Amino acid sequence: MATTEVERRRGQLAALSIAVVVIVVGVPLWWKTTETYRAWLPVSQINELSNLQLQLSADVEVVFARGTVTPEQQKKVPLTRTQDEEHSVDEDTALRYRYETRYRTATIMEEDALDQPTAAEADLSLHTLSECPCGSLVVYVIPESSSLLPQDVDVYIGQRRTALLRIGGQIRVGKTLDLLLAHLEPRIKQVLQVMSFSHTDITAALSDRVRLSPGNKESIADSMRTFKSSPGYEITFSLLNPDPKSHRLHWDIEGAVQTYIQPLLTKLASVANFSIDSQTLYYAMLGVNPRFDSSLGAYTLSPDSLAHMINPVEARLGSNAASSNPVLNFLLYVPDAQHSPLHIHDSKKQEVPTNAFHSPRWGGIMVYNVDGFYGPEAVFPVDLNINMAKVMGVFLAQLRLLLGVQSPNAPSGFLVAPCSRTGLADWELDRLMWSRSVENVATATTTITSLAQLLDQIGNIVINDNIAEQVSSAVTSLQLAVAELEAGNLRFALQYSKEAILASERAFFDPSLLHLLYFPDDQKFAIYIPLFLPMCVPILLSLLKIVSDARQKRREKQAKKD
Amino acid sequence: MKILGLLSLLATHLSANSVNIEENAGQFFSSGHTNNWAVLVCTSRFWFNYRHVANTLSVYRSVKRLGIPDSHIVLMLADDMACNHRNPKPATVFSHKNMELNVYGDDVEVDYRGYEVTVENFLRVLTGRLPPSTPRSKRLLSDDRSNILIYLTGHGGNGFLKFQDSEEISNVELADAFQQMWQKRRYNELLFIIDTCQGASMYERFYSPNLMALASSQVGEDSLSHQPDLAIGVHLMDRYTFYLLEFLEDIHPASKSNMNDLFKVCPKSQCVSTPGHRTDLFLRDPGSALITDFFGSVRKVEITMETVNLTDPIEQVEQNFVNEDLQKESYSYVDQLPVSEIIHQFPPLDVTG
Numbered sequence: 001m002a003t004t005e006v007e008r009r010r011g012q013l014a015a016l017s018i019a020v021v022v023i024v025v026g027v028p029l030w031w032k033t034t035e036t037y038r039a040w041l042p043v044s045q046i047n048e049l050s051n052l053q054l055q056l057s058a059d060v061e062v063v064f065a066r067g068t069v070t071p072e073q074q075k076k077v078p079l080t081r082t083q084d085e086e087h088s089v090d091e092d093t094a095l096r097y098r099y100e101t102r103y104r105t106a107t108i109m110e111e112d113a114l115d116q117p118t119a120a121e122a123d124l125s126l127h128t129l130s131e132c133p134c135g136s137l138v139v140y141v142i143p144e145s146s147s148l149l150p151q152d153v154d155v156y157i158g159q160r161r162t163a164l165l166r167i168g169g170q171i172r173v174g175k176t177l178d179l180l181l182a183h184l185e186p187r188i189k190q191v192l193q194v195m196s197f198s199h200t201d202i203t204a205a206l207s208d209r210v211r212l213s214p215g216n217k218e219s220i221a222d223s224m225r226t227f228k229s230s231p232g233y234e235i236t237f238s239l240l241n242p243d244p245k246s247h248r249l250h251w252d253i254e255g256a257v258q259t260y261i262q263p264l265l266t267k268l269a270s271v272a273n274f275s276i277d278s279q280t281l282y283y284a285m286l287g288v289n290p291r292f293d294s295s296l297g298a299y300t301l302s303p304d305s306l307a308h309m310i311n312p313v314e315a316r317l318g319s320n321a322a323s324s325n326p327v328l329n330f331l332l333y334v335p336d337a338q339h340s341p342l343h344i345h346d347s348k349k350q351e352v353p354t355n356a357f358h359s360p361r362w363g364g365i366m367v368y369n370v371d372g373f374y375g376p377e378a379v380f381p382v383d384l385n386i387n388m389a390k391v392m393g394v395f396l397a398q399l400r401l402l403l404g405v406q407s408p409n410a411p412s413g414f415l416v417a418p419c420s421r422t423g424l425a426d427w428e429l430d431r432l433m434w435s436r437s438v439e440n441v442a443t444a445t446t447t448i449t450s451l452a453q454l455l456d457q458i459g460n461i462v463i464n465d466n467i468a469e470q471v472s473s474a475v476t477s478l479q480l481a482v483a484e485l486e487a488g489n490l491r492f493a494l495q496y497s498k499e500a501i502l503a504s505e506r507a508f509f510d511p512s513l514l515h516l517l518y519f520p521d522d523q524k525f526a527i528y529i530p531l532f533l534p535m536c537v538p539i540l541l542s543l544l545k546i547v548s549d550a551r552q553k554r555r556e557k558q559a560k561k562d
Numbered sequence: 563m564k565i566l567g568l569l570s571l572l573a574t575h576l577s578a579n580s581v582n583i584e585e586n587a588g589q590f591f592s593s594g595h596t597n598n599w600a601v602l603v604c605t606s607r608f609w610f611n612y613r614h615v616a617n618t619l620s621v622y623r624s625v626k627r628l629g630i631p632d633s634h635i636v637l638m639l640a641d642d643m644a645c646n647h648r649n650p651k652p653a654t655v656f657s658h659k660n661m662e663l664n665v666y667g668d669d670v671e672v673d674y675r676g677y678e679v680t681v682e683n684f685l686r687v688l689t690g691r692l693p694p695s696t697p698r699s700k701r702l703l704s705d706d707r708s709n710i711l712i713y714l715t716g717h718g719g720n721g722f723l724k725f726q727d728s729e730e731i732s733n734v735e736l737a738d739a740f741q742q743m744w745q746k747r748r749y750n751e752l753l754f755i756i757d758t759c760q761g762a763s764m765y766e767r768f769y770s771p772n773l774m775a776l777a778s779s780q781v782g783e784d785s786l787s788h789q790p791d792l793a794i795g796v797h798l799m800d801r802y803t804f805y806l807l808e809f810l811e812d813i814h815p816a817s818k819s820n821m822n823d824l825f826k827v828c829p830k831s832q833c834v835s836t837p838g839h840r841t842d843l844f845l846r847d848p849g850s851a852l853i854t855d856f857f858g859s860v861r862k863v864e865i866t867m868e869t870v871n872l873t874d875p876i877e878q879v880e881q882n883f884v885n886e887d888l889q890k891e892s893y894s895y896v897d898q899l900p901v902s903e904i905i906h907q908f909p910p911l912d913v914t915g
Contacts, residue, residue: 208706208747224596225864228705255876306863308815311629319633324703346865356866361596361707364866389872397868406868419870450745508746511693514686 012549015542022539036460039468043452045475050092050449052209054438057098057488058196059136060188065106065114067143068167073177078104081181089203090210093442097199099192100488103181106140114140119148120417123158132161135430135490137195139163139188154413155191160426163191194410195427197434205439209446225360226404229439231502232273232325233403235261236363237395238317239386240284243336247370248381251332253278256388260396263422267429268403270494271436275325279318286333287312290342296351298341301367306344306357309365328402329363330395332386340371356394364398366391396423405432433494440497441481447504448474454513461513470507474500593851595709595750598859599702600625600635603684605716605725607641612796613787615643616657617715617757617803619665624810625711628858636687636702638674640716640726650794657799657807659791673700681731688712688739690748706747711755711856715803718758720781721766737767744770751844753856757802759784762838774821774844774851778802778828779835786834801833815858821848 069077085097106114113125132138142148144167149156156164165187203210204223227233237257241249257276265274287308290299301309319327335342344352344367358364368391374382400406400419405428410416419425448471455461477500484493602625604618622637644653644666655666674683686692687702704710716723722730743749754775756764761777768775778785778800787797788804799807805828813819825839825848841848854860 220594221864224594224707224862252876259874259876260872303863303865304816307861308629310861310863311631311815311859314633315631319698322698324698324701326705344865352865352867354866354869357863358866359596359861359863361705362861366866388876389874393869393872394866396870396872398866400870401866401868421874423870447746450742454742454745509690509692511686511691514682514689514691 008549011542012546015539015546019539019543022535036462038455038461038463039465041452041455041463041468041471042475043456045479046448046452046471049445049475049478052093052442052445052482053096054094054441054482055096055098055486056197056202056434056438057100057486058192059133059488060099060101060192061136061138062101062103062184062188063106063110063138063140064103065140065142065146066111067145068141069105069177069180073180074105076177087199089206093206093210095199095202097197098486098488099189101188110140114142114146114148116148119156119158119164119415122148122164123156123160123162123417126162127158127160132426134433135196135488137161137163137192137427139165139191141165141167141184143167149415152413153415155187155415157191157195157410157414157416157427158425159417159420161195161430163195165191190411190414194414194416196430201431201435202438205435206442208439209442221360222404225401227326227328227361227402229436229443229501230272230326231498232275232323234319234323234325234327235274235276235399236317236319236327236329237276237278238329238331239278239280240313240331240333241280241282242285242334243338244282244381246337246380246382247334248383249280249334249370249386250383251386251391252388256392260389260392260423261399264396264399264424267422267424268432270491271429271432281316284313284316290339296343298343299335299339301342301344303345303347310359310362326361327363328399330398331363331365332391333365333367334370334386335367337371337380341369342367343369354394354397356398358398358401361402363402364395366394400424403432404435405429430490433490437481437485437490437493437497440494440501441478441485444474444478444497444500444504447501447508448478451504451508464510464512467507467510467513470503470510474503474507477503593709593751593846593855594707595855596707596862597704598630598634598709598711598856599704600630600711600713601638601687601702602635602711602713603638603679603715605640605679605714605723607726609643609646609648610796611641611716612643612655612794613799614715615639615641616655616665616799618713619655619670620657620799620803620807621713621755621810622670623665623667624807624813625857628810628813628854629815630857630859632669632671633699634859635671636673636700637671638679638684638687639672640676640679642676648795656791656794657804659789659798661791661793671699677726679726681725681729681735684725684731685735685739689742690746702748704748707750708748709856710749710752712752713755713757714764715757715800718756718760718764720760720763723756723758723764733764733767736764737769740768740773741770744772751846751851751855755806757785757800761785762840765840768840768843771843772845773840774848775840776824777838778833780838783835802828802835802837805832810853810857813853813857815854815860817852817854819853821851821853824853 064074064077080103081101083099083101085099087095087097089095107129109129110126113129114122116122116125126138126140130138138161140162142164146166148164149166154166158164165184167184207223237253239249239251239253241247257278261276265276268274288301288305290301290305292298293300313331314329317329344355344357346352354366355368356364356366368386370382370384370386373384400423405424417425451471455463477496481493481496481500484490484496600622602618602622604614606614618637618639622635625635626632643649644655651661653666654661654664657663657665674687687700690702692701702710714723716725718724721733724730740752743752749772751772752774754765754768754773756776757778758764759779760781760783762780765773765775765777766781779802786801788799788801790797809824809827821841825837828837830836844851
């Protein structure tokens with residue numbers, strides 16, 4: 001009797017200890033070993049960033065020239081005003097524009113500079129006087145009687161960061177300072193919208209975050225035409241010679257790129273890296289047949305046929321780009337002797353002066369006629385030198401359009417100085433930097449938030465240390481970029497926003513984030529049940545037996561007591 | 563009288579044409595895309611699945627003819643039918659019986675071939691999560707203004723598509739991949755065509771905006787093949803893609819047919835199965851979406867109106883011929899393996915000097 005009791009006791013203890021070992025040691029061990037490694041991510045900061053409050057600060061200095069303020073107003077004039085404009089784009093994004101305006105009177109040297117005969121010379125001498133930091137403007141207010149600007153023009157926008165603003169006729173010098181400033185305010189705001197940033201530009205730059213209903217046709221066309229912000233671009237210049245038997249073409253592409261294109265790209269170095277190459281393609285035909293117009297004595301291309309010109313050529317262009325950067329193609333087509341001269345006509349059947357067209361987010365094509373350079377008695381093949389200044393002028397204009405540097409139409413009464421030697425005015429660079437910074441910040445925040453959402457939803461994706469590192473560095477850079485935008489340091493803001501985008505893209509597109517993407521629950525059960533069920537069933541049954549035995553014993557004890 | 567009638571007809575035709583030009587200009591910006599991509603996948607191996615490769619190659623051929631260049635097409639073929647040992651006509655893949663049309667041609671550029679066509683690679687291409695060493699031709703470098711055409715063919719079932727006879731992709735994974743593409747704005751509009759058995763189940767789970775889907779058969783139906791060729795010995799095409807190809811042969815780059823015409827391709831009388839389509843996620847009206855928006859690549863153009871006035875003469879690029887700092891290193895070969903001795907088993911020669 002005692003032995004069976006001992007035996008039973010031993011059996012119960014064994015079952016209990018196995019159960020204890022399985023539950024206390026086995027289950028945590030199984031949990032730990034089948035856990036996917038997920039490094040820590042700054043989720044709270046990411047959630048903070050998903051709600052984006054951007055503040056853009058612009059500094060404006062308004063300088064009153066002689067004749068615009070009275071002497072007693074002059075004493076009050078050194079003052080600073082700050083203006084805030086709030087816009088709420090959608091429930092997650094809010095914008096605030098802060099304009100800090102500093103008013104002062106002109107110095108003697110500036111007065112001398114403003115005494116120049118034309119606005120262009122005044123502009124030239126003015127910007128040698130003061131160095132305007134990136135992202136700020138100086139507006140010189142000149143009296144109405146000044147002869148710097150032509151009659152119908154009130155504002156002249158220079159090549160650097162200065163503008164000349166003529167006081168309107170309604171306001172007379174005698175009025176109070178407040179009235180004067182109130183009169184100037186809308187004009188200065190207009191200048192700011194052209195030279196720094198306007199609400200439409202910034203909301204267009206936020207298009208990655210916010211899918212706004214399309215505005216007018218111009219804004220859609222603008223957003224479709226310009227390339228998205230990217231850390232680098234590849235530019236390829238191609239010379240298409242369909243008729244090498246007649247024309248032997250020489251183009252000094254290296255020198256032309258060095259003289260005309262490189263200064264622009266050097267100036268844009270803070271925005272993106274550019275790499276340039278060039279090639280010559282022989283026997284590359286147009287895909288369309290130009291029509292001969294006998295009234296003009298030339299072959300014409302209508303605007304509908306232009307769209308079909310690009311595809312046959314594109315297959316031949318090739319790309320030797322080793323990176324994944326977007327490619328801009330600029331093609332120079334010299335028509336063959338049978339189809340010269342070739343002119344492009346617009347929809348109104350007018351000849352296009354540049355003889356060139358461009359395709360959004362692709363590049364541009366220019367048709368260069370050489371029939372005027374040789375007579376009918378020439379010996380073929382004719383050696384021809386291409387006028388690179390004319391060609392590069394057109395390509396530079398197309399490049400400006402495709403990169404988004406081209407400013408929108410200025411309001412009436414504005415006169416914008418023509419492009420400088422580099423092809424890019426300083427304030428145009430500022431505009432580009434504002435919109436690129438905002439675009440980078442918007443894209444980086446969407447990338448990071450969607451990555452965090454993805455990793456949260458799919459519980460068994462492995463998050464390696466390098467991904468966590470990239471995410472943390474992206475978050476830090478984003479916070480810094482937003483802070484620098486607030487402070488008005490445009491260059492630093494752009495730099496941090498570029499770092500943020502690089503880190504966030506590297507984290508999002510990391511190849512390791514694909515494994516273990518989807519395991520349906522029924523497959524999980526199908527794997528675990530054959531392993532664990534045979535082991536758990538005896539343990540469970542013995543535990544149940546122990547419990548029922550204990551209950552029986554208690555009942556017997558109860559019965560004995562009674 | 564007749565001449566008057568003809569003249570008036572001509573006049574109205576001309577006026578209609580001029581209106582068309584303005585409409586064309588407006589339409590350029592209504593579709594919202596600037597470039598086109600195509601991802602064409604054939605998922606089956608083995609010689610008896612010849613028709614799947616022929617399907618994919620015929621869609622590839624149409625897409626190239628309508629203008630999409632090779633650099634914008636990702637073609638994935640799971641097996642090589644043209645050079646298969648059992649192909650009686652090597653280097654050809656026919657789509658019509660009596661060997662009428664060779665869809666293999668001589669400028670086919672296959673980006674993923676053979677065992678590279680896996681679920682993992684397909685999802686990597688779609689989501690962009692490729693290893694950094696992947697060349698440009700194997701990547702889908704689309705942006706937020708790209709219209710993408712995705713064509714899948716092979717053997718499928720209710721909710722899955724079989725890859726290479728060894729793995730499958732489920733409709734949930736595909737829907738998630740499209741959602742990731744949307745999150746990263748990797749497409750403007752996407753057209754998804756699938757020609758497998760029970761193909762409609764593959765687009766049931768889509769939930770991202772701007773997707774349009776077509777399938778060759780409903781859930782519970784099988785997609786059937788078209789016609790065998792007795793000389794080659796296998797079925798050459800599937801029915802749905804055969805009639806799709808016939809439809810596409812009538813499309814040229816300037817054609818104005820829209821998606822509603824595409825939905826009518828291959829009715830039940832021709833296809834035996836019932837083709838299905840899904841447009842509820844597509845934001846535009848399918849009648850306003852042109853076939854060439856997805857299958858072709860009609861570029862939008864704008865006339866360049868401005869030019870920059872450049873007056874500086876070209877600087878001569880200086881060539882540095884003389885640079886004393888550079889030392890000319892003389893290179894020489896390292897001692898090579900004595901290959902001839904190894905091959906011909908000569909005894910080693912004594913090396914003297």
